[in-house]
Amino acid sequence: MKKSLTPWLCLLPAILFLGVFMVYPLIDVLVYSAEEGYNFASQSFWSVGLYNYSYVLHDPFFIQALKNTFIIVIITVPLSTGIALLISLGLSSIKALRDLFQTVYFLPYVTNTLAVGLVFMILFKKTAYSDGLVSLLIQTFGGPSVDFIDGPYWAKMFVMCFYTIWIVMPFKILILTSALASVDPVYYKAAQVDATPKWRVFTKITLPMISPMVFYLVITGFIGAFKAYSDEVALFGTNLNAAGMNTIVGYVYDMLYGDSGGYPSYASAAALILFAIVFTITTINLMVSRKTVYYQ
16 A cells, blocks of 8 residues: 555655646636636626637737747748758767857857847847948848838848747757767768768668657747747837737737736637647647657
8 A cells, every 4th residue: 555655645746736836727727718708806707608719819919919920930940940950960070169169059048038139129120320230231232221120020020030040049959969969870880881972861860860859849849939929029129019029928918917908818718729729739740750750
C-alpha cells in the first residue's frame, strides 16, 4: 500500500500546482465565456450561451487581430527556422572564432525586447527631423520615402515580421547548432567514401538526424507566434487597434484592461478561440511529424 502511494505523494505538489494555476483558470475561462451580459461590477449575467463567441467572431478588431496573427505566424516561423538552419550550418563548418560568432548571434535573445523594439523604431520611423535610416537608404537607391511605423499596412507588417524573426532566431540557432554537433561523424565519413554530393548529404543525413529539433522549433515557433503581443507594443505603442497591428493576445488584453476593457466574457471567448486554433495546428503538426521526423 505504501509503495503504491509513494509515487502519488511525489506527484502531489506538481498536481496541486497544475490544478491551481492551470486547470482552475481554464475552467474559470470556460465559465466566463458562456456568461452572456456579464457585469464585472455586480458580478451578474442575464443568460448562458454562445453569444460571446458570436460577438468576438464578428468584431472587426478581432478579425484584424486574427489576420495580423496569422500573417506573422505564416511568415516568421518558416523564415526564422530556415535562416537559423543556414546560419547554424555555416557555424558548424568553421572552426576559427566559432564561439565568438555564436555569442554574437545569441546576443539579441538576451537583450530586452522593448530595448530592441526602440532601436527598430528609431531605424524605421519617419519623424519631423528625419525619414529614418532605412528610409534614407531606400531613397539613396532611388526608392520612395516610406514610414514603416506610421505608414501603410504592408510597411508596418514588414517591420513586424522582420523584428519577430530577429528576436526568435538566436534561440533557434543555439538549438540547431547543438543538434548539428550531435550528429555522429561516422555518417559523414561514410558519405565521403562514397563521394556523395553535399546536397544529398544534407537531405539524407543531416536533415533527418536533426529533424526532431527542427520539429521542436517549428512547434514552439507556432505557439510563440500565436502568443505575440509585447513585440507589437515595443514597435507601435499600446494602442494597437489604432495602428491596425493588434494580435489575438492583444485583443484579449484590451478586452480585460485596455480602452475597451471590462469585458471578461469577450476576453475569455477570444482566449478559447486562440486555444482552439493553437491546439488544432499543434495536433496537425504532430500527425505530420510521424512520417517526417526521424528519431534515432
